Amino acid sequence: xxxxxxxxxxxxxxxxxxxxxxxxxxxxxxxxxxxxxxxxxxxxxxxxxxxxxxxxxxxxxxxxxxxxxxxxxxxxxxxxxxxxxxxxxxxxxxxxxxxxxxxxxxxxxxxxxxxxxxxxxxxxxxxxxxxxxxxxxxxxxxxxxxxxxxxxxxxxxxxxxxxxxxxxxxxxxxxxxxxxxxxxxxxxxxx
Numbered sequence: 507x508x509x510x511x512x513x514x515x516x517x518x519x520x521x522x523x524x525x526x527x528x529x530x531x532x533x534x535x536x537x538x539x540x541x542x543x544x545x546x547x548x549x550x551x552x553x554x555x556x557x558x559x560x561x562x563x564x565x566x567x568x569x570x571x572x573x574x575x576x577x578x579x580x581x582x583x584x585x586x587x588x589x590x591x592x593x594x595x596x597x598x599x600x601x602x603x604x605x606x607x608x609x610x611x612x613x614x615x616x617x618x619x620x621x622x623x624x625x626x627x628x629x630x631x632x633x634x635x636x637x638x639x640x641x642x643x644x645x646x647x648x649x650x651x652x653x654x655x656x657x658x659x660x661x662x663x664x665x666x667x668x669x670x671x672x673x674x675x676x677x678x679x680x681x682x683x684x685x686x687x688x689x690x691x692x693x694x695x696x697x
Contacts, residue, residue, distance in 0.1 A: 510559065514653075514671045517556060521546045528690035533629050535677035538687055541654050542695055543625035547583040556670065557587035560651050563668045564588075564621065569649045571621040573597060573614065575640060577606055577632040584653055585623035594621075599639055606635040614645035622647065626654045627669070628677070630661035637664060 518524040523545035529537050546552050571594060576585025578600040589596035599606040614620065622636045633650050640647045649666035658674035661667070678687065 511671055514556065514559065517552045518546065518654075518671075521549050521552055525695070528687050528692050530692055530694045531628055531677065533631070533677070534680070535628075536680060536683055536687065536692075537675050537677045538690075539675040540693075540695055541626045541656065543580060543584070543653060553583055553587050554591075556653055557584060557591055560584070560623075560653065560668070560670050561588055561591050563670070564592075564649070564651050567649070567666055567668055569621060569651075569666060569668075571619045571648050573618055573620045573645070574623050575599060575620050575636050576623045577636050580625040580632075581623050584625055588621075588623050588651065599636055606632060606639060608639055608643060614640065614643040616644040618645040619648045620645045622650045624650065624652045626656055627652045627661050628656040630657070630663060633661075633663060 518541065523542050525540040525542055526538060529540040531537055546556065573595040574585050574589035576582055576598045578598050582598055585598065586596045597608065597612040599608055602609065620640045622633055624633050627633055637647045647665055649668065650663050652669045653671065655661065655669035655672045656674060658672045678684065
């Protein structure tokens, strides 16, 4: 782990965003680790630094965008801060009938370059929904930027994907829990 990744992990640890226990993830899988990025979002100095680091990687990759789209809830704070630092427009997608949609009058111009920003990606379902929203609205997805890639790079998207931290903690189906995890009380902290 390089110094930059250690700094990011230290921020998650300091803000108590990296939790240990027995968790049910949004995917339905179980894990002994959970990134509760909402904990980081209480500390604007940490959000500002994480966005600065993420935006530097986005720029180093040559991604050019005029709008940031974040899925609600997880990506809201980091997405807005990335947009603020990049002096870009910020919009978000929210659930309606259990699917992400643009609401509140948000629209995209034809060909508008849009960066999707998310906090934690495990399988990437919400990111894929955002990419589809951009295309359906006539915009052009330029890439995905995330704080934590829990899949350690196995989640695939149409286009570049950038993360600050790649970690892969084991996940388990409910009927295949290891005994040490099964004996812990289950928490579903939300995403």
